[in-house]
Amino acid sequence: MDRDLISKKDLLDTTGISYGQLYRWKRKQLIPEDWFIRKSTFTGQETFFPKDLILARIDKIVNMKDDLSLDQVADKLSPMLLDYELRKSAFSERNIVSRVVLEQYASADPEHTVYSFEMLLTFYAVDKLLQTGEMTMDEGGRLLTVLREHFQKFEGKPCDLIFIRKMGVSTFLLVSAYADIYFDTGVKIVAKLPMAELIEQLRGKLI
Secondary structure, eight states: OOOOEEEHHHHHHHHOOOHHHHHHHHHTTSSOGGGOEEEEETTEEEEEEEHHHHHHHHHHHHHHTTTSOHHHHHHHTOSSOTTOEEEHHHHHHTTSSOHHHHHHHSTTSOTTOEEEHHHHHHHHHHHHHHHHTOSOHHHHHHHHHHHHHHGGGGTTOOEEEEEEEETTEEEEEEEETTOOOOOOTTOEEEEEEEHHHHHHHHHHHHO
């Protein structure tokens, strides 16, 4: 269940940024507080980061900071595109999710229906799991319900989507990121998706 992490030392060595830059970007909210993970090691307490997320974020900051102020960069890197909306017809045309997802789960929505970023995210998450071949269409419908009913309760805090199955019965969980979770014997963890990573991926496809 552990996410791939990178230590602060390795992060600075890999990216070439300085300690001062890292913490200035943190103060400017370019890097979320929740990505600074304190863990005990044999040398004491050290800071780690979710590797894929932090490397992608630093690459974006470096590429944008020469043309924009740090405040402008922070606006563009806001974790949720709160004001972003997209018509169903445009969403379909951009092939961000497979056509079968919209046909299965949004067939009743007229083409002029306007989706919020959060709604687009639910379709994107379902499409991701369907593409693995591990999830049925019926399970996809249940996942949509779970996301629509509970994702907003995290209020922007990082969380993970966990898909488990035992004796043919599937369950979806939304849990706080970095939480320790233990399951009953015989539970198969079909997939674990950090929602922050899905948000980053979807943002990249939309803007």
